Amino acid sequence: MAKKTLGISVKKSENFSEWYTQIVQKAELADYSTVKGCMVIRPNAYSIWEHIQDYFNERIKTLEVRNAYFPLFIPESFFKKEAEHAKGFKPEVAWIQNSGEELLAIRPTSETVMYDSYSKWVRSWKDLPLRINQWANVVRWETKATRLFLRTREFLWQEGHCVYETKKDCDKETRIYLDEYEKLCEELLSIPVLTGTKTEKEKFAGALYTLSIESLMPDGKALQMGTSHNLGQGFAKSFKIKYLNKKEQVDTPWQNSWGVSTRLIGALAMIHGDDRGLVLPPKVAYHQVAIVPILFEDSKKKVLKKANELKTKLKAHNPLVDDRDDYSPGWKFNEWELKGIPIRIELGPRDLQKKQVVLVRRDLNEKKHVKLTSLSKEIEKTLVDIQKNLLKKAKKHLEKNTVEVSHWQDFKKDIKNRKLVLAPFCGEKNCEEQIREKTDGAKSINIPFKQPKEIKEPCIQCKEKANFICRFAKSY
Ligand SMILES: [Zn+2]
Incomplete structure (x- = not known):
């Protein structure tokens, strides 16, 4: 019989981009759809997603989070309620219009549609904290080139949305969900991640601050793997979520939202795969x-x-x-x-x-x-060892490719050499824009939680006072 070509025809170290495209298709993880920018998730990848779901559902149950499902469609008027949020998502929202009805967005994320419901459900401090998660698809009408699992117009994710009485509770749990993501990546997927806070420029549209987990791919580009946002009280005010506090006064609650997506499957394929194909961590192997x-x-x-x-x-x-x-x-x-x-x-x-x-x-x-x-x-014994060995190998790669710099020339050189660079940074949006322009696209990745007591060097780019050490890299 005539046999198809089985293996991958390029080396991971020589043509990473083509290698990735081949591995995803030939290992039957995903396929392109006739609909531009969309992917078909095949059983080999869907079963990985199910392992992620099983693991995470068990974890969030211990944190008293319940699963629910909200509509795919969001009225335009909901979007307009939170100005920053609407602005941030505007370029990538897909809209539907039926005659005589309000313009409807296909959810790019569900803050607005969920908080409209929350405004009806939250009445008293006794209703808080409210913790809901949904497993769903979202649509972001990308105009950039799409890549299977990494950037497609529709993808699967989970999004958790919680409401709290105090900022302190909200801060605490925003961090807890991020720590859960870190564990998920390390324990289940054998992927080491870097935790930290996003800069003002890169934070979620409408959030007080955004925490993220990030990892470095074998081609030297960073990949955002998950985020947890403290939304402050902005959405609560826009959506009129109010409650009677313990003193019987009307009060505004605090909110967070957090998510990981099928992008994790792409990261897993990239990090562990080799010239012969996919290498699955045993815990997610069907x-x-x-x-x-x-x-x-x-x-x-x-x-x-x-x-x-x-x-x-x-x-x-x-x-x-x-x-x-x-x-x-x-x-x-x-x-x-x-x-x-x-x-x-x-x-x-x-x-x-x-x-x-x-x-x-x-x-x-x-x-x-x-x-x-x-x-x-x-x-x-071997399965346990493989699971550990993959994490160890990935950690080694990450450490080997992380550098600390304090001079602009080194910064530029290391970014060009596809390193993950730690540098003193002022945190200003304009300065970050300058860095991006002068380095052909380097972005801030996140600000490590652990910071030195004192930062002696000035900002890597503008030479003003540096407020923290920040991670920078080219990214997906
Ligand atoms: Zn600066």
């Missing part, structure tokens, strides 16, 4: 094990029988048995490597005689013989 029986006519029956026995025995890892007749073992190895399955087990007639299998781990491509009696234990 199949943790691929069993490939080596089939010969005379021993086929016996080998297949054993392979299926192993499948039952290892069912906690949802193994697949690749018993296809018309593909060679080599072809099958390549295919499951391409799709990132953490462990491959090869089983041939000779292994059967010796009561062993060949176990290959995807991250290191290491092969070893394992006795059938110790197979379950060995798999458990």
